[in-house]
Amino acid sequence: MKSLPWPIELMNSRRLVCLVFALTITAANAEGLPQISSFTPHFGYKEGGTRLQIQGENFSDSMSVLIDNIPCADLLLYSPKELECTAPPHEEGIAPLTIKTRSGAFTTSRHTFAYIQELVPSPGYFRLLVGTKQNVTVRGGQPPYSFRIAKGDGTIDSAGVFTASLTPGAGLIEIQDSKNNLGFVPWEIFSPVAIVPETQTMKTDHVLKIGVMGGVPPYRLSKISGEGEVLGNGFFFRSPFNPGKATLKAVDSLGNSAEATIHFEKGPELRKRKIAVGNEHSCALIGGKILCWGSNADGQVGTLLVKRNTTAPVKTTGLDDEAVSVVSGLQHTCALLRSGSLKCWGDNRFGQIGDGTLQSRREPVQVIGMDSGVTGVVAGEFYTCAVAYDRLYCWGKNDKGQLGLRNRTNARVPEVVPDIGKYITAVGAGASHTCVIENFANVKCWGDNNNGQLGRGDRESSLTPIGITDISGKLEEIAAGWAHTCALVSGGVKCWGFNGIGTLGQGSKKDRFAPVEVSGMSRGVHFLTGGQYHNCATLDGRVSCWGYNYQGQVGDATLRNRTMPVPVKGLGAYAQDVATGSNHSCAILEEQEVACWGENYLGQLGDGTNEQKSAPGRALLKKAK
Structure with missing residues (x-):
């Protein structure tokens, strides 16, 4: 084969680019033999397959066309002067085009054909x-x-x-x-790979969705320094319990990468409760352990070691981690664990335990869907609410719409309250109504409003949250009772709703449909709690109570109802937390002591007796089993 000494005009019907090679040609002089006068195209790809249209003389079906002695395939004879065939595969370069007759004679074209390479x-x-x-x-x-x-x-x-x-x-x-x-x-x-935003701040013990953009997906996210963890194969990061920071790295499919720093800080959360009071039982959080006493008819004490009521504290069993908060409904109890898991026990006739059944539990069971990320919990009469991953969930009894689910259907497992924002700083759960504080600034309530406890100015109940406009200042805490509500506002207390026995603490017995200031509590208040018909608060570190007092639950050593706050007598110590139930109250004091007062016929005061007390007595914590 020879290379072309001059350029050849190319035609490319397939729009591919090829390297052209030339083809030398000699003429057949034998008279009467088939001869080629012209053909197109003059080039073909080395892979073969180019269809040639050949013109000449003396063509017949007894001849064959050869390209460098390789037969041209699929020969189609149109006439003695025209035929068509398909070029075979060949290496790059010039290939001679010949005709071979049946007798073995050859004629060679005087034109050229080239095998060429694509561009x-x-x-x-x-x-x-x-x-x-x-x-x-x-x-x-x-x-x-x-x-x-x-x-x-x-x-x-x-x-x-x-x-x-x-x-x-x-x-x-x-x-x-x-x-x-x-x-x-x-x-x-x-665009370059980027984690958006490049610097983020989140709360401790929370989960944050990480945004990645740019580059070529899919992405891979990993932690390269600091605390916390990337969850699974997704783009979620869980912060640890303590403040700090972590550096994350996102890599795209081409290896391009970006880094971002995540800071985690202690954000505002629902207050962790150290003392909990139900209808006829009480619980205290001491050194990460929970001790309970009083009525155990539905297992609300939380241990299989005690089958009956107990007048002295016993340890709740079945908690696999340190508890950080304890709350009680009428006859059930819940504990928030340090891991962010939530467990409940006791009465479950309305699904308030949240395990998907209506079976009462005598030991703690895991609340479905609440095995991590829970930052706060409250208990209403026969229902429970918790904040997890910045969303409010409620479950249990819902006959008045107290779960905030836009219906009156009970829920056996936690369901998201749809009309509440993500920045929840306090929740109050009563008998049949619920209130929240958003971002220390807004109060929203829903559920039963027969006595004006929603604070909307009327008695109309609501299945969805209603904002309270007649309240201003920094909203720090909220508490709900049977049919009333109280809020801690800029260090003072305001209440609204049922007031037939002085529950609102402003000196009268008239129901209020909008917030009114509690007498003598305009500043210096730290803790607030709402019972069935009475309330307690810590004023400059000392506990004062007001409202219904027929069982001595106000703690002033009398059985007279109080329409304004009065100091609890005989505590003699700074209260770290205070809780109110149906007809008794308890406070946790310095040195890990617990003092209770009020009704005691089932041992709910924890002092080893069944005697009612109108002033505090000490619970027998040191004798806990």
Whole structure:
């Protein structure tokens, strides 16, 4: 084979670019033998498959066409002067075209045919960052080459250097050789990988969804320093219990990466309760353990070791981690564990335990869906609410719409309250109504409103949260009773709702449909709790109570109802927390002591007796089993 000494005109019906090789030709002089006068095209790809149209003389079906002695396939004879066949595969270069008759005679065309190579750009496809460059080279075809942008944003110079635009997108480079054969290179431009935002702040013991953009998905997220953990294969990060920071790294499918710093801080959360009082039982959180006493008819004490009521504290069993908060409904109890898990026990006739059943539990059981991320819990009469991952969930009895689920259907498992924001700083759960504080600034209530306890100015109940407008200042705490509500506002206390026995503490017995200030409690209040018909608060570290007092639950050593706050007598110590139930109250004091007062016929005061007390007595914590 010989290389072409001169350029040959190329035609490319397939729009592919090929390297051309020439074909030498000699004429057949034998008279009467088949002869080729012309053919098209004059080139074909080395892979074969080019269909040749051949013109000449003396063509017959007893002859064959050879290209470099390889038969041309699928020969189709149209006439003695025209035929067609398909070129076989061949290496690059010139190949002679001959005709062979049945007798073995040969004639050679005086024209040329060339096997050529495609125009091949490199890379055939590429991705690159905005504003960066990519060099495109070409082999094959007939130099010189020209380049242009056929589609998309970007530039390319005569040497094949492509510069990406500053905007992500896709496009196409067109390459043309000197014989107008074309090649194409598709491309994509992408922005750098980024974690959005680059610096984030989240609360401790929370889960944050991490946003990743740019680059070429899929992404891979990992922690490269600090505390906390990336959850599974997703883009969620769980912060630890203590403040700190972590550095995360996101990598795209091409290996491009970005880093971000996550700071975790102690944010405002529902107050952790150290003392809990139900209808006829009480519980205290001492050194991470929970001790309970009083009525155990439904298992609310939380241990299989005690089957009956107990007048002295016993340890709740079945908690697999340290408890950080304890709350009680009428006859059930719940504990928030340090791991962020929530467990409940006791009465479950309305599903208030949250385990998906209506079976009462005598030991703690896991609340469904609350095995992590819980930051606060409260208990109403026959229902429970908790904040988990910045959302409010409620479950249990819902006859008055107290769960906030836009219906009156009981719930056996936690359900998200749909009309509440993500920044919940306090929750109050009563008999049949619920209130929340959002971002220390807004109060919303829902459920029963027969006595104006929703604070909306009327008696109309609501299945959805209603904002209270007649209250201003920093809203720090909220407590709900049987049919009344109290809030801690800028260090003072305001109440509204039922007031038939002085529950609102402002000196009268008239129901109030909007917040009114509690007498003598305009500042210095730290803790607030609402019982069935009475309330207690700590004023400058000392406990004062007001409201219904027929069982001595106010703690002033009398059995007279109090329409204004009076100091609890005989505590003699600073109260760390205080809780109120149906007809008794308890406070946890310094040195891990617990004092209780009020009704005691089932041992709910924990002093080893069944004697009612109108002033505090000490619970027998040291004798706890």
